[in-house]
Structure formats: structure tokens, C-alpha cells
Amino acid sequence: VIEALTLHCPKCGHRYESTPDRWQCSCGGALSAPLTAGLRRDTVDRSEPSLWRYAAGLPAIARPPAAYFGEGRTPLVDRPWAGRTIGFKLDFLMPTGSFKDRGAALVVNALAGAGVGAIAEDSSGNAAASYAAYGAAAGIRCRVFVPDSASPAKIAQARAYGADIVAVPGDRAATAAAAMADRHGLYAGHNWHPLFIEGVKTIAFELWEQHEWAVPDVVIAPIGAGSGILGLDRGFRQLALSGAVSRAPRLYAAETQCWATISRASASPDAAESWLNGERQPSVAEGLMIAEPPRLLQVIRALKRSGGRPVAVSEPAILHALHALAEQGLLVEPSSAVAAAAASALVDTGEIVSGDRVVVVLTGSGLKTSSAMHRPAHASLTP
Amino acid sequence: VIEALTLHCPKCGHRYESTPDRWQCSCGGALSAPLTAGLRRDTVDRSEPSLWRYAAGLPAIARPPAAYFGEGRTPLVDRPWAGRTIGFKLDFLMPTGSFKDRGAALVVNALAGAGVGAIAEDSSGNAAASYAAYGAAAGIRCRVFVPDSASPAKIAQARAYGADIVAVPGDRAATAAAAMADRHGLYAGHNWHPLFIEGVKTIAFELWEQHEWAVPDVVIAPIGAGSGILGLDRGFRQLALSGAVSRAPRLYAAETQCWATISRASASPDAAESWLNGERQPSVAEGLMIAEPPRLLQVIRALKRSGGRPVAVSEPAILHALHALAEQGLLVEPSSAVAAAAASALVDTGEIVSGDRVVVVLTGSGLKTSSAMHRPAHASLTP
Numbered sequence: 001v002i003e004a005l006t007l008h009c010p011k012c013g014h015r016y017e018s019t020p021d022r023w024q025c026s027c028g029g030a031l032s033a034p035l036t037a038g039l040r041r042d043t044v045d046r047s048e049p050s051l052w053r054y055a056a057g058l059p060a061i062a063r064p065p066a067a068y069f070g071e072g073r074t075p076l077v078d079r080p081w082a083g084r085t086i087g088f089k090l091d092f093l094m095p096t097g098s099f100k101d102r103g104a105a106l107v108v109n110a111l112a113g114a115g116v117g118a119i120a121e122d123s124s125g126n127a128a129a130s131y132a133a134y135g136a137a138a139g140i141r142c143r144v145f146v147p148d149s150a151s152p153a154k155i156a157q158a159r160a161y162g163a164d165i166v167a168v169p170g171d172r173a174a175t176a177a178a179a180m181a182d183r184h185g186l187y188a189g190h191n192w193h194p195l196f197i198e199g200v201k202t203i204a205f206e207l208w209e210q211h212e213w214a215v216p217d218v219v220i221a222p223i224g225a226g227s228g229i230l231g232l233d234r235g236f237r238q239l240a241l242s243g244a245v246s247r248a249p250r251l252y253a254a255e256t257q258c259w260a261t262i263s264r265a266s267a268s269p270d271a272a273e274s275w276l277n278g279e280r281q282p283s284v285a286e287g288l289m290i291a292e293p294p295r296l297l298q299v300i301r302a303l304k305r306s307g308g309r310p311v312a313v314s315e316p317a318i319l320h321a322l323h324a325l326a327e328q329g330l331l332v333e334p335s336s337a338v339a340a341a342a343a344s345a346l347v348d349t350g351e352i353v354s355g356d357r358v359v360v361v362l363t364g365s366g367l368k369t370s371s372a373m374h375r376p377a378h379a380s381l382t383p
Numbered sequence: 384v385i386e387a388l389t390l391h392c393p394k395c396g397h398r399y400e401s402t403p404d405r406w407q408c409s410c411g412g413a414l415s416a417p418l419t420a421g422l423r424r425d426t427v428d429r430s431e432p433s434l435w436r437y438a439a440g441l442p443a444i445a446r447p448p449a450a451y452f453g454e455g456r457t458p459l460v461d462r463p464w465a466g467r468t469i470g471f472k473l474d475f476l477m478p479t480g481s482f483k484d485r486g487a488a489l490v491v492n493a494l495a496g497a498g499v500g501a502i503a504e505d506s507s508g509n510a511a512a513s514y515a516a517y518g519a520a521a522g523i524r525c526r527v528f529v530p531d532s533a534s535p536a537k538i539a540q541a542r543a544y545g546a547d548i549v550a551v552p553g554d555r556a557a558t559a560a561a562a563m564a565d566r567h568g569l570y571a572g573h574n575w576h577p578l579f580i581e582g583v584k585t586i587a588f589e590l591w592e593q594h595e596w597a598v599p600d601v602v603i604a605p606i607g608a609g610s611g612i613l614g615l616d617r618g619f620r621q622l623a624l625s626g627a628v629s630r631a632p633r634l635y636a637a638e639t640q641c642w643a644t645i646s647r648a649s650a651s652p653d654a655a656e657s658w659l660n661g662e663r664q665p666s667v668a669e670g671l672m673i674a675e676p677p678r679l680l681q682v683i684r685a686l687k688r689s690g691g692r693p694v695a696v697s698e699p700a701i702l703h704a705l706h707a708l709a710e711q712g713l714l715v716e717p718s719s720a721v722a723a724a725a726a727s728a729l730v731d732t733g734e735i736v737s738g739d740r741v742v743v744v745l746t747g748s749g750l751k752t753s754s755a756m757h758r759p760a761h762a763s764l765t766p
Contacts, residue, residue, distance in 0.1 A: 049593075050458070069712065070460050070473065075433070075453020079520075090453065093476050095712070097750055133712035137462075160749065162710040210432075327545040329452065329478070329516035366543065367480055367750035 005059050007031040007194050010298055020114045023192045030294040031194045033059055035234065037242040039205065041213050049073065051102060051202040057238055058106065059198055062113030067137035069095035071105050072202055076210045076359070079328050081340065082347040087216065087359040088325075088340075089207065092332050096129045096157065097365030099200065100190065103227055104130035106199030107188050112138040119143070120185035122176045124150035125287050126364050127190040132163035145179035147172055154286075157368065172291050191225040191294050197234060200227050204235020207359060208245065215245050218352060221361040222338045223253035223262055223310070224288040226299040228363060233302035249359075250308040253299065254342035256318060258283040261293060262310035266300050284318055287335040287364065311342040322366075331366035339363070388442050390414040390577050393681055403497045406575045413677040414577045416442055418617065420625040422588065424596050432456065434485060434585040440621055441489065442581055445496035450520035452478035454488050455585055459593045459742070462711050464723065465730040470599065470742040471723075472590065475715050479512045479540065480748030482583065483573065486610055487513035489582030490571050495521040502526070503568035505559045507533035508670050509747050510573040515546035528562035530555055537669075540751065555674050574608040574677050580617060583610050587618020590742060591628065598628050601735060604744040605722045606636035606645055606693065607671040609682040611746060616685035632742075633691040636682065637725035639701060641666040644676060645693035649683050667701055670718040670747065694725040705749075714749035722746070 005018040011029030016022050018033075025031055039057025046053060051072025052065065075090045091099035108131065111119060118141035121131045128144045135142030144158050148167040155165055166182075168175045180187045190196045208215055215236060221228040229251055236248035253262050258281035283289060293299065303309055313321075321344065322337035339360045346352040388401040394412030399405050401416075408414055422440025429436060434455025435448065458473045474482035491514065494502060501524035504514045511527045518525030527541050531550040538548055549565075551558045563570045573579045591598055598619060604611040612634055619631035636645050641664035666672060676682065686692055696704075704727065705720035722743045729735040 049456070067712065068460055070458025073432070073456075075478075077451055077453050090478070093478065095458075095473070095476065096714070097748075133714070136710050137712035157714065157750070160709045160714055161712055326543045327519050329450065329520035329544055331479070331516070331540065331543055365480075365750060367540070367748060 006034055008034070018194075020111055020116050021186055023187060023189065023194070030192055030298070032298075033194050033198050035238055035241060037238070039238060040242050040244045044209065051105065051199075051206070054202055054205040057205060058202075059110070059195060061106070061110045065105065065109040066112035066139065067105070067108055067134040069101070069133075069137065071095050071101050073206060076207065079330070081360075082344040084347060084352070084358070086343055087357070088330060089203065089359055089361045090330070091203065092336065092362050092365040096126070096133045097368055098126035098130065099203065099228060099361065099363045100127045100130040101134070102202050102231070103127070103190055103196035103199040104134040106195040107131075107190070107193050108134035108138050108140060110195050111186065111188060112140055116186050117141060118185035119188040120145060120179045120182035122146075122179035122189050124154050126368075128155060128158040128163070129161070131188070131190070132158035132161035135163065136161045141185065143179075143182060143185040145175050145182070147175045190227065191290075197227050197230045200231025201235030201238065202231075203228075203361060204232050204239065208239055211357070213244070215239070215247070215249050216357040216359045217249055218252065218308070218346075218356050218358040219249045219361065220252040220254055220311075220339045220342050220346070220358065222285070222288055222335045222363055223255050223299065224290045224335070225293040226253075226295045228361065229253045229299055230295060230302060233306065248306055251303055251306040252308040252342055252346060253303055253310045254339040255288055255310060255312050256283040256285050256338055257312045257314050259289050260310070260312040261290070261296070262299055262303070263312045265296055266303070266310055283334075284315060285334040285338050287333065288338065311345055313338060313341040313345055317341040317344070325362070326366065330362060332362045333364035333366055333369045336362040336364050389417055391417070401577075403494055403499050404569055406570060406572065406577065413575055413681070415681070416577050416581050418621055418624060420621070422621060423625050423627045427592065434488065434582075434589070437585055437588040440588060441585075442493070442578060444489070444493045448488065448492040449495035449522065450488070450491055450517040452484070452516075452520065454478050454484050456589060459590065462713070464743075465727040467730060467735070467741070469726055470740070471713060472586065472742055472744045473713070474586065475719065475745050475748040479509070479516045480751055481509035481513065482586065482611060482744065482746045483510045483513040484517070485585050485614070486510070486573055486579035486582040487517040489578040490514075490573070490576050491517035491521050491523060493578050494569065494571060495523055499569050500524060501568035502571040503528065503562045503565035505529070505562035505572050507537050509751075511538060511541040511546070512544070514571070514573070515541035515544035518546065519544045524568065526562075526565060526568040528558050528565070530558045573610065574673075580610050580613045583614025584618030584621065585614075586611075586744060587615050587622065591622055594740070596627070598622070598630070599632050599740040599742045601635065601691070601729075601739050601741040602632045602744065603635040603637055603694075603722045603725050603729070603741065605668070605671055605718045605746055606638050606682065607673045607718070608676040609636075609678045611744065612636045612682055612685060613678060616689065631689055634686055634689040635691040635725055635729060636686055636693045637722040638671055638693055638695050639666040639668050639721055640695045640697050642672050643693070643695040644673070644679070645682055645686070646695045648679055649686070649693055667698060668717040668721050670716065671721060694728055696721060696724040696728055700724040700727070708745070709749065713745060715745045716747035716749055716752045719745040719747050
């Protein structure tokens, strides 16, 4: 499926030749693809109007891809924000309405090229929809495992694409275990599969092209399990490795104070185990409430290396950002608003300084979560 | 606002210099902008990653536009359909989830450039969301007039962008009349404003570029009031006028048999008045249920001139197409599925022949209308 791709475990260093069923190290760690130096300005395929224009920087999979939506190249638009001008990357305009399509495009097309006929995924949100849509287009049967407490609205989109929805009693960990143990579909879970992040890194490549082959100073993205931040990290590092850029942006991971996994783990990584099982509160940014991010330490390292950090914002700040974005014509899900709220916080602390070019990644569509946008009904006016 | 733009009435021939408040002829007809010949392959601004790359073929408005979302350049993807390969234009990936953003981009930005501070629009669907988002981004107050029977779900998106929603008792005509008479906002109704179609015609320009500066043989779009078909017609004719292409595609307007306005009017245009008030049935394709399309005769002329026609499809065919599209990963609103169903019908009648390159325009996102996609819940499976 993937030519000459050697996966490695950042935790223990073990290496594996990539096979369709290899998604975890024997030590329990999450595997990563190698960092390659193939992408430069002159190897971008400018005739291809999708993220596949960056194929020189992606793991080789069969082309043309079995599932193709002309994905990627989402707009980057400037808006006034927190007294500055900030660039917003409109990844909520991806084919199914979230940035997770980038990861699904790589994973599902690689597995399709390897002849896999059925996959299993655990998610009750955006990734479920992405896998379901790409599976449908590739002719791969997609089984989505969800906690039986998941609301029908959250899985309606994946169901519409024809995915099989499998409700699992118990908590989120039980759901993941059931998906991993599925006998009908190969496990391709987005939080584990090493190619998922390979797809997400195309956000970095697009920002590079959209800044006329340079990079912004600061990029802020919401963080749940970490594929967004890790994709940005890998993408920018890859560009630096190839000499395409001379530096990488500072990366800030936006999370909610209710569920400040990365902030707490960064403060005391050795105690990670204890607080992972500690108290956390539900947030309006449901998509960010990940119990145990498999790549937690990778995320912490990536943020530190970039010169950025995790930023935890309050629920009122998230709701304020959600409405302020909508009133600029940007209707996003609460998880995306977390990143915009973090931008405001970083302006307040002085960590974003005058002259910094700042980009906020808006990761998911507000059309999926319109109930979060409900306002008190206006009185009926008759003119 | 619009330099040297002379509007004309296709009904009576009267001409007007364009002003922000001029949207109707004194005879009651809907006004049109002049057809210009400025767009050729060498006048496309390839450095601009949005529909504004075709500015040479658009009415001149202040640049950069006040409201900008990087709009346009939606993907064109091939899918198997009705035993053939058909191109689907994914206009549901426009910034607010529908092709109406193209029209709103022209109208709202032109009015912003003219210093207009508040606009009035009548719609309870996609156009309301488009005007609200562009108004929000341009800093123009947007008042959306809706029938008081409109469901809250249909106007939730416009409300989220901060539009004022004004509920009007009575039928759709009463709503339009109230918007036209509004004292707080300049009327900019999308079914009337001559610049709306000027924006929509960028679909034709994009299809031209996406076919490597040629045009497909057949383009099928859903029809409500007609801005989609009229935009395609004007765009392709403009390309022919400039010598950029040697012919225009056959245009087919897809409607539902429940509300077959164009089909009936084409059969006997003289009797239009009588059946406009005649019996029509509600359809799952709500967006196409327009009581009195202001540009009805223009639509009929455009279809005939192109060699195409209106195609009315059944409700079961629409629902079948809706699900078949979703199972290819394309989640659209029922109105869009009408066009895909029409493609099947035209293959069946032999009007689409082997060798024809066919494009179906998917105009609106299924994320707005997920209730139409509800399926019977699967049984809860425990693996």
C-alpha cells in the first residue's frame, strides 16, 4: 500500500514496515511516519487543484485516489480580531465540513489502494463523518463505533453517508476497544492511524503557499487528541527540512479550561497518569473532550519545540468568540471558536506582538452544531 | 457604485443607469446587466484564489471587496451516475453552504461600495444565509423578511450571522412586499437584484477553467426562481461573445413534478398567468417552491436558446437521488438532488448521449437539511 514507508514509535523507538493492519507499537505507543524532505516550491504540482498538489511531501499512495472530492485549498481570509488583523483558515469548508477530511483522505485512500474492503473507526463526531464519506466514495464499508450515549444528531451525518453505526455500552474507552476488536472491518481509528496526521499536515503546506511560500509567525488550532497540532508541526518541520522555509511558526494549542489536558500535562508531565483520570467538566466544545490522547507527549514536545504552548480558555470566552465569528460571517462549531478565543487571550498576555502574522484554524462547520448557536428568538416584528 | 453599468429590461426594453435603489423596471419587469466581452483566458487573474479572478467579466465594484471569504473555485469531481461518469460541481462547499453566496458576493459588495448601510432581503432559505453572512462581513445591517410560517430551523443560520429576522403574516408575496417597502434597509432581494445573477454566472466561468478552457456539453442545475440557470446562461454566452469558447452547453433546469413551473410555462407560455395561480403540491425540495419567478420568461428563453429544456422529476426520484449522492459521499439538500435525478431522467430519454460531458451543479449543503436525510435508526449492535 505505502511504498517504502517505515513507521517508528516515538515512545520506544521501535520500527515497523508499514502494513494496513499496523497502527500501534507493541509497547502501546502511537506510530509516526518518517519526516521527508521532498516538498519544495518546485515540486508542488500546480495543475492539481486539491491537497494532492503536495504529493511530493506525502506518503506515496495509489493515484488517482479512489475517493476524491477535490479536497483542500480552503480559503485563508483576514478579519479584524482582538484589535488586530488575523488570518482565518476556513477548514470548515472541507467536503464534509471539517479538517478531518484531510486525514481521512490519506488513510482511506491508502487502505483502498491496499485492497481493504471494510474499516472500523471509533468517533462520534467529525472524524466519523469524514471516514464515512471517504469510505462511501472509495467503495469501502465503514463501521463507526460510538458510545451508546452519543446523541443521534452527532452521528446523523456519518449515517447519511451509509456507514454502519455500532453503539457500544460503556465509556469512550469501551467504544475504542470494540472498534479495535472488530472482526468485520480493519481498525483505522483516526487517533491512532499514522497516516491520519500525514493528511492533516497539508494545512501547513497550504498556509505556506497562501503566504507566498513563507510561513506565518503564529498558528493557533484547537486541540482534542492532537491531530491538528501534530499535522501542523510535521508539515512545517518538513518544509524546514527541505529548505523550503527557514523557520517554523510558533504553535498554540487551544483547549477549554474545563478539559485542559495539555495545559496540565505540560505543567507536570510526570503526573500525567493521575490527572488523566481526574476531574474534568463537560464543555460546549464537545469535540475537544478526549479522555486519553494517544499522542499526548508528542503534542507537548511539538508545542515546546515551536516556541508555543497550550492555551486554556473559559467557556464564556468560547461562546463570546463563537458569536463574534458568526457576526463576521464565519459560522463554526464551538471547538473552532476555542482557537479564536485563544488568539484573544494571547493578545492580552502580550505573547502575540505587533508585527506577528497570526493564523487561526477554523476546523469545523457550525452547520453541524447549530443548536449551540441558538439565540433567544427575536420578537415577531411586523413592519 | 457600478461604473458605467446600464441596466435594461428584457420585457419592455427600457434602459436605466444603475443606482443602488434600482432593482425593477417601471413596467414591473426584472432588470438585467449588459452582456460584456471582457473575459478571456488571458484576462483571468490567476493570482487571485477566488471568483474575483474573473473580475474582467464582472461588473466593476470596489476592490478589494468589503466582504471576502475567498469564495468560489468549488471542486468539480467525477462520480459514476446512471451508468455513466458525470461531473458534479460541489457548490455546497461555498462559504455559507450554497451557491447563493456567489450572488450575494456581488450584490452586497456593490452596495457596500456605494455606502449603503442596511439592506432588506426576502427569503427563508439559502439566500437569507448568504445575505446575512456577507452583510455581517461587510458591516452592513441585514434585515431578512420571512413568512411567519417559516420554521425556526430554516432561518437559524441567517440569525446566527446577526441578521434581523422580520416575520410577516400572510403568504410569500406579502413577505416580498414588506421587504420592498422596508424603511430601514435598501431592498436588495436576490430574485430581483440585477447583480445577483452577475455573481452566479461565475459557476460558468469556473466550469470553463475546470475543463481546461472548454465547456461541457450539458449542464444541469435545479431551478427555483432561476438565478442558477440564468447565471449559467449569461456566463457561457459571455464566454462565447468574447471568443473564449465556440459554443455554449445545453442547459437543463431541474424541477419537481409537484411544482413544475418552468415545464408548464414552456409548454404554453401564454397561459402562464392562469397556472401560476393553479394547484401545486409541496415538495421535499422546498427551496424550489417559488410562487412567481420574476424572470420566468428569461429562463424559458435561455433554456430554448441553449438547446436544453426544463426537466420535472418525481418525489421518489428526488429522494432516491438524495440517498444515492450521500452514498457517494455527497451530502446535499433535496433541491440539489433534483438536478441529479434529472440527469438520470435525461439518460433514460436518450437526451444525454454517449460522449456528452455532463455536469450537475450541487447547489446546497445537506448539513442544513439533515432532517430530510433521516433514516430509520439502525438497531443498536453490540459487537
